Amino acid sequence: MTQMIPLEDYVTQVLEPLSPLEGGRLALGQAHGRVLAEDVTAAVPVPPWTNSAMDGYAVRAEDTTAASPQSPVVLPVTGDVPAGAAPQPLAAGTAQRIMTGAMLPEGADAVVKVEDTDQAPGPHPLPERVELHAEARPGLNVRHAGEDVRAGDPVMAAGTRLSAAAVSALASVGLGSVPVTARVRVAVVSTGAELRDAGEVLTPGTIPDSNGLLLAGLVAEHGADCVSVARSGDSAEELAAVLRRAAADADLIVTSGGVSAGAFDPLTMLAQAQRGEEPPVRLDFVKVAMQPGKPQGHGWVRADDGRRVPIICLPGNPVSVLVSFTTIVAPALARLTGLSTSPDAGRDGDLAGRPRLTARAAVAWRTPPSRRQHVPVRFTEPPADAAGADPAGPLGDQTGQDAGLPWVTPTHRLGSGSHLVASLPAAQALAVVAAEVEAVDVGDALPLIPLPHSFPYHLQARADAPQSSRTDPSGSAVRA
Structure with a gap:
């Protein structure tokens, strides 16, 4: 039996040969x-220059001493200063009418807003004089350059x-x-003779190709360009031809399906058929200690121009596709665009595929043995008996800094089953449960990986902040 490897080790394998594309x-x-x-x-x-923060009159503050409604200061108006104009210097004992954002005339050090004069706001002929009803101090209503x-x-x-x-x-x-940075060109390939176009009438044994659309959308949501979506049957020869065509215009190929141990899994058959020092397609397969998404593969396809185009092979079940893309393909896209994948850097892409927020479980569920679980979840209200949750559950301290965390519940009653595609639109994040945890209880702290375009806006700032010390880089929850 093939031994499973940790997700971090597999992601390292995938990223190791990748180099940032030229931007x-x-x-x-x-x-x-x-x-x-x-x-x-x-x-x-x-x-870029000192300007007025108000519609009003540019003045020298010393010329407005003691001005008030009862004892206004009257100054002659010598010009207009509209926005975008270079004004003439302001002579002592005079004022210039000025608009918001207009450059302050040389010699002026304050602006008296129009409401503090005898002039009406709005478009009017330039007055010969203005009564100032308020004393100005240097810098009043002035925005200084820089x-x-x-x-x-x-x-x-x-x-x-x-x-x-x-x-x-x-x-x-x-x-x-x-x-x-470069915008990565991604080719999507779905495998399986049973696949049909969306909306096509199904015959016995056939299913709609939802994965092609899912992957194309995920590529776009992660800031890359999906340059092609293709499909292959279950023969190694057909798949090799499809992959060579996909490589022509791509920086990365992402496939779905055909990575298990079935008798007709085309990617595994293709890997066995490609022997020699320089095969046109090189594929390696591993079992990753994650659920869903245990069977994974990666390698390269030689394009006609001689490039080795990296390929990442995902399982065929839709939830596995979503989880695998989020945890494996997203870091690869970050690497190809030249973004760091360090969990401590805190910039867009740095935390691709890693937890960025913590929430609390609103329901309890069992977890698979010896595999890290990624559960599609949605945000929800606290359970009615939330006050009775164990304050020291297996996933972290529920007191102190965990107070006020959002609550989540799986989008489907069966949790992270890899075939539960109908519940995916409700998913706003992936909740990460460490491999050593046997069960999640109500109130347990759960690290979350946000899903693009689904994550609540009001929580985005918290997710974009540097990673909390409650979650280690592997996604396992630790004591605060």
């Missing part, structure tokens, strides 16, 4: 959704995924383009 530089208009390849500093200060960010200040770290807000911030500090 490039993109204009900000094309950079949304991409990942920064380098730390970025400000090219210009923010604000008070937010100075030129050369760090503004964004390598590994940051560029949201709309991030792209906007980069533009505000004077950047027009940024270095980004």
